[in-house]
Amino acid sequence: MSLSDDDSAENSRAGALSVMSEVARSAELTVEHPVSRCFSDDDYESIIDLAWRCQFDDDRATFRQGLLDLETYLEPRILALEARGDE
Amino acid sequence: MSLRFNSISIKNFGPYQLVDDLSLDTTPSSPVILIFGENTFGKTSLFKALRWCLYESPELNLSKSAALRSLGDYLNRPARLSGDRDMEVRIEFTYEGERYDLSRKCQFDDEMKPTVVADLRVGSKVVSSHSIEAEIGRILHPQISEFFLFDGELLGDFYDKLESDRARELLTENIERVLGIPALQRAKQDVHGLSESAFLQYSKAVTNEMAAKEAGVEYQKLKSNKESKEKDKIEAEASLNTARTSLAEVSELLFSAGDLIADARELETTEATYSRLRREEADLVAEMSSIASQGWLAIVSPLLAARLLEIEAENDAANTVQDSLREARNRAELLKRHLSGGECPTCSQKLPPPQRNTRDQLREIEEKIRVLEESSGSGPNLQTERSLRDLIDLDSAALYREKQRALDILTTSIFTAKQRIETLSGRLQGHSEIQIRDLAKQKGIFEGNVRRFEARITIIDGEIATILSKQKKLFKKLRKEEGVPSVLTAKRDFFAYVDDVLGATIDRYKDKTREEVEATASSMFLSLIHDPESYKGIRIAHDYRLTLENAAGEETNTSEGGRLLVALALIGALKKAAVRGGPVVLDSPMGRLDKGHRENLLRDWVPTLGSQVILLVQSGEMTDEDLDESLAGQVSRMYNIVRPSSNHEIAEIVGVS
Numbered sequence: 001m002s003l004s005d006d007d008s009a010e011n012s013r014a015g016a017l018s019v020m021s022e023v024a025r026s027a028e029l030t031v032e033h034p035v036s037r038c039f040s041d042d043d044y045e046s047i048i049d050l051a052w053r054c055q056f057d058d059d060r061a062t063f064r065q066g067l068l069d070l071e072t073y074l075e076p077r078i079l080a081l082e083a084r085g086d087e
Numbered sequence: 088m089s090l091r092f093n094s095i096s097i098k099n100f101g102p103y104q105l106v107d108d109l110s111l112d113t114t115p116s117s118p119v120i121l122i123f124g125e126n127t128f129g130k131t132s133l134f135k136a137l138r139w140c141l142y143e144s145p146e147l148n149l150s151k152s153a154a155l156r157s158l159g160d161y162l163n164r165p166a167r168l169s170g171d172r173d174m175e176v177r178i179e180f181t182y183e184g185e186r187y188d189l190s191r192k193c194q195f196d197d198e199m200k201p202t203v204v205a206d207l208r209v210g211s212k213v214v215s216s217h218s219i220e221a222e223i224g225r226i227l228h229p230q231i232s233e234f235f236l237f238d239g240e241l242l243g244d245f246y247d248k249l250e251s252d253r254a255r256e257l258l259t260e261n262i263e264r265v266l267g268i269p270a271l272q273r274a275k276q277d278v279h280g281l282s283e284s285a286f287l288q289y290s291k292a293v294t295n296e297m298a299a300k301e302a303g304v305e306y307q308k309l310k311s312n313k314e315s316k317e318k319d320k321i322e323a324e325a326s327l328n329t330a331r332t333s334l335a336e337v338s339e340l341l342f343s344a345g346d347l348i349a350d351a352r353e354l355e356t357t358e359a360t361y362s363r364l365r366r367e368e369a370d371l372v373a374e375m376s377s378i379a380s381q382g383w384l385a386i387v388s389p390l391l392a393a394r395l396l397e398i399e400a401e402n403d404a405a406n407t408v409q410d411s412l413r414e415a416r417n418r419a420e421l422l423k424r425h426l427s428g429g430e431c432p433t434c435s436q437k438l439p440p441p442q443r444n445t446r447d448q449l450r451e452i453e454e455k456i457r458v459l460e461e462s463s464g465s466g467p468n469l470q471t472e473r474s475l476r477d478l479i480d481l482d483s484a485a486l487y488r489e490k491q492r493a494l495d496i497l498t499t500s501i502f503t504a505k506q507r508i509e510t511l512s513g514r515l516q517g518h519s520e521i522q523i524r525d526l527a528k529q530k531g532i533f534e535g536n537v538r539r540f541e542a543r544i545t546i547i548d549g550e551i552a553t554i555l556s557k558q559k560k561l562f563k564k565l566r567k568e569e570g571v572p573s574v575l576t577a578k579r580d581f582f583a584y585v586d587d588v589l590g591a592t593i594d595r596y597k598d599k600t601r602e603e604v605e606a607t608a609s610s611m612f613l614s615l616i617h618d619p620e621s622y623k624g625i626r627i628a629h630d631y632r633l634t635l636e637n638a639a640g641e642e643t644n645t646s647e648g649g650r651l652l653v654a655l656a657l658i659g660a661l662k663k664a665a666v667r668g669g670p671v672v673l674d675s676p677m678g679r680l681d682k683g684h685r686e687n688l689l690r691d692w693v694p695t696l697g698s699q700v701i702l703l704v705q706s707g708e709m710t711d712e713d714l715d716e717s718l719a720g721q722v723s724r725m726y727n728i729v730r731p732s733s734n735h736e737i738a739e740i741v742g743v744s
Contacts, residue, residue: 015603016267016596023591033584035577047274047585055270056225064277071581078577 017048038077046070090227090669091699093179093186099163100139100174101132102730102738109740110724111670113699117723120701121709122740124728129738130703133728134674135161138236140176140191142229143203143220150332153339158193158201164736172199182226185209189223227669236672259631262604262661268597275589279555282582283310286562289579292572306561313554320547327540334533341526347515354511361504368497375490378483395475402467409466412459415452422449601627607660608653614691615652617683625653633657651679655688659695670699677708685709689717 021044023029030036047070054063091113097106111120124130135145144154145161162174177190188208193201207214207222214222223229263269287310290303420432425441426449562583609624612635616622622643623636635653637643645653655676662671677685685708693700702709714722725743 013267015600016271016592019596019599020588020592023595024588026591029584029587029591033580033587035580035584036588039584044588047589051270051274052267055273056267060273060277063274064281067278067281067582067585071578074581075574075577078581079573082573082576 013048013052016052017045020044020048035078035081038074038081043070043074089698090180090182092670092701093181095133095137095140095179096175096177097133097136098173098175099166099171100136100161100176102129102163102736103132103136103740104163104166104737106740109726111699111701113723115698117721118696118698118700119693119718119722120699121714121718121722121725122701122703122728123706123709123726123743124703124738125705127735128728128730130705130728131674132161132738133740134236134672134703136176137178137672138232140178140189141223141227141236142232143191143205147229147232150335150339152336155201155203158203159195159199162193162195162199165734167195172196187226189219236670256630262631263597268593268600271589271593271596275586275593278582278586278589282579282586283558285575285578285582286558289575292575302561306558309554309558309561313551313558316547316551316554320544320551323540323543323547327537327544330533330536330540334530334537337526337530337533341530350511350514354508354515357504357507357511361501361508364497364501364504368494368501371490371494371497375487375494378487378490391475391479395472395479398468398472398475402469402472405463405467408459408463412456412463415456415459419449419452419456422452598629601629601631604657604660607663608656611659611692611695612652612656615656615684615687616649625656648679648681648684652684655692659692662696669697670701671696672701672703674703675705675708676702677704685713686717689713693718694721 021041024036024039024044047067050063050066050070054060054066092111094108094110094112095106096108097103113120122130122133124133138147139145139154139161143151145157146154149157158174162172166172172195173192174195175190175192177188180187180189186209189205190207191203191205193203195201205216205219207219209222283306286306287303290306293302417432422445424430424432425438425445428440429438430436431438562579605625605627608627612625613619613622621638623638623640626634626636628634633653634642635645635649677688680688689709693702726740727743728738728740731737731739
């Protein structure tokens with residue numbers, strides 16, 4: 001979900017998302033955090049969307065709740081990863 | 088939808104007595120509004136009205152108190168003279184699909200003391216007056232507005248700003264705000280908090296009691312230490328803000344005091360000059376009095392001089408007759424000797440025998456002598472001439488005239504000095520040198536405080552970074568512990584990862600954005616200038632130090648016009664990269680550019696500015712050709728600022744079809 005349909009906001013949000021996807025693929029993070037394998041592009045987009053939607057207006061409680069919801073959503077994948085003993 | 092202005096209404100602001108609902112609506116395909124106005128007609132006043140309504144201050148970087156003090160300058164003078172002392176600006180705008188109605192009114196009392204009231208409605212909801220500033224800041228932060236509402240005349244300053252470390256730091260903060268970095272930073276803070284909680288839950292569940300206990304105690308210690316440091320940082324930041332505000336206020340007072348100090352010095356000098364001039368005046372008057380008493384005849388000297396002139400003329404004429412007589416007598420004597428066969432009276436040589444007409448010549452000359460003797464009278468009256476000369480005191484009169492001229496000059500200087508003293512005394516009334524010195528002292532203290540708090544914050548940041556690193560090590564150490572419920576491990580790993588990924592994203596995003604801004608600004612700059620082959624582009628360092636590079640990649644200087652283009656290119660690049668866009672309002676952006684640069688700006692730069700661009704221009708800045716060629720089809724509305732009468736203090740805005 002995007003904060004607004006303003007072109008510049010969209011550019012900036014997309015820019016931040018593109019950077020997050022890029023750093024998430026870096027060896028430094030993937031080696032240190034095997035859990036990164038459970039994240040898809042949509043999940044990074046959700047994090048950026050949450051930040052854009054809530055943090056500009058300082059709505060930190062909504063942001064934290066959104067992130068907890070994302071963790072709950074990803075938990076089965078992370079547990080499955082752990083169960084496979086990949087970690 | 089982002090912020091978009093719908094209309095503006097103005098009452099008694101600057102030259103505008105009444106502007107009722109001026110539509111600023113644009114369409115995406117025609118985003119430009121042109122408002123034409125000649126110099127001094129009121130373009131900048133319109134710009135300032137907009138800024139005042141939004142941010143309480145008609146000018147950028149003016150403190151609230153200074154802005155309030157300046158408001159009297161903006162009240163329409165004819166309205167004020169007629170007793171109407173109410174000033175108001177109202178802007179209707181749309182933001183995120185909601186309709187906003189913001190008005191700011193200022194009433195002046197009999198002593199021109201202003202009282203300002205603001206009113207903001209979102210749809211039918213009234214926003215509390217205490218929340219208006221925050222609400223407007225949320226929509227278009229005043230610091231961000233610096234990039235989007237700007238005065239072309241100040242573009243040179245924009246470039247110069249980047250020369251100072253403090254200004255660059257502020258600019259970097261603003262740029263990061265424009266780009267949304269603080270939102271990501273707040274997100275990271277929150278994720279870090281969640282990560283800490285998840286880790287503590289996890290450590291409590293670790294079955295290896297010893298390890299869990301050690302890790303729990305250590306982690307709690309680090310957490311508490313970090314919280315304490317963060318608290319210190321918040322306090323230091325608050326103190327820094329207070330010190331900066333105080334410094335700004337004292338600097339502003341000192342700026343005015345700087346004028347006062349100069350006034351005081353000038354007053355001292357002018358008073359000394361005045362005293363000296365008065366002494367010289369007294370001396371001159373005394374001298375003139377003495378000349379008048381000693382040379383009293385000087386008073387009648389003009390009459391005597393006239394008579395002397397007559398006598399001199401008479402005597403000159405008598406002398407001429409005497410000369411002619413003498414010459415005639417000599418001639419007669421020569422002719423007589425000629426007839427009597429005598430010698431020449433001059434050379435004593437024997438004269439030749441007389442000619443036939445010698446006797447006739449003698450008769451003629453004797454007749455001339457008779458006539459001359461009759462007309463010569465008693466000869467020149469040299470005695471009268473000498474007496475008159477003695478009577479006329481030419482020296483005293485000349486001296487008196489000279490002194491009178493000096494006195495006239497002196498009187499003018501005394502009058503000017505006295506006027507200046509009155510002006511300066513008026514300005515200095517109520518201020519003392521001690522007060523001014525105190526202000527300078529306070530400024531030094533606040534500057535010291537700002538430096539101290541900045542250094543303190545840097546130290547705290549370092550300490551927090553060290554704690555975070557220790558937390559991370561502890562996290563790794565406990566990672567492999569067995570027997571912890573999987574859900575807690577999952578939470579711990581999830582938040583630790585998101586925390587790190589956000590941190591890496593912020594660092595990379597800052598760098599990437601800077602690189603993008605640099606690339607866009609460079610490309611815009613090269614498209615605006617006439618000689619792109621002479622430059623490689625604009626380089627932006629990590630601290631946003633701006634340099635211009637020549638074709639060989641070496642740092643180079645540019646002209647005043649080049650600096651304007653660099654500033655415009657940077658503004659365009661920031662606008663392109665910005666998170667929360669909005670209208671761009673430019674007051675005289677092309678005033679200092681030549682035709683070619685203007686065309687480049689209209690064709691390549693204006694279209695990059697987004698969906699609402701309001702250009703306040705004078706006729707010289709934009710021609711019909713520019714309109715037809717460079718802005719073809721992009722203009723939604725055009726207005727003219729006109730003077731309905733010969734009164735230059737009243738202007739109106741009328742639509743152009």
